[in-house]
Amino acid sequence: MTFGAAHRELRRAQKTAKGVSLYSRHINRPAGRVLAAAAYRAGMTPNQVTLVSAALTSSAVLLLACVRPSWLLGMTVYVCLAAGFAFDSADGQLARLRRESTAVGEWLDHVVDCAKIIALHAAVLISLYRFHSLPNRGWLLLPLGFQFTAVLIFFGGLLTDKLKPKAGDAAAGTPGVGPSRLRALALLPVDYGVFCTVFLLLGDDQAFLAGYAVLFAAHALFLPVFMAKSFRELAAIRPA
Secondary structure (H helix, E strand, O other): OOHHHHHHHHHHOOOOOOOOOHHHHHHHHHHHHHHHHHHHHHOOOHHHHHHHHHHHHHHHHHHHHHOOOOHHHHHHHHHHHHHHHHHHHHHHHHHHHHOOOOHHHHHHHHHHHHHHHHHHHHHHHHHHHHHOOOOOHHHHHHHHHHHHHHHHHHHHHHHHHHHOOOHHHHHHHOOOOOOOHHHHHHOHHHOHHHHHHHHHHOOOHHHHHHHHHHHHHHHHHHHHHHHHHHHHHHHOOOOO
8 A cells, every 4th residue: 555545544544533622633633644654654563653652752751851941952852742742643543554453552552641641740840840940849849730630631531431332433434523623722722732832932941830830720620620521421321
């Protein structure tokens, strides 16, 4: 199969856009399609693509924790994180293209996703402690709070998806089926791809702290709404 044929096949097999922000819908997934088609032509497996994603994200985490903040560092960290996120989208698309979706592949993908959330906010904490001029030490609690909310949102969404009946999955391969543009726009502040952009502000202590705090506030406000919605949906499921 040529690159073009693989890319067209991936477009037809695209997952539903329900619950997906504008960034993931119009930037990350299309980028992932290109990478998945290229990986297919290169003979890569989905797990290898997942490991590339993990390597890119790990590089960003190490740089963030070990190097003094600057505009150049911020750009480098952002590029690594954004590329890692695109490869994270590519592994699942490649698995569908190769018809090789496996339990171990899904497990590896989710383990890497969970690890990157924990490690990234831990790296922010280390960077704040080592390099930043903070108004007071209380700011060191910010990455811990962000880490807590981000992990709960990730785990809650993952578990809700696993526990809900799969009867409505018929539309999963139909492009364009998804939320309204307004809802997709509202999800932007809690999209991982949008979160990555805050590291572009690393060259300015105050700008980075402000941007990071704003995104934390968005996650903190989203968490109870999201958890309540998931609880209601699962509570409505009647035992067979």
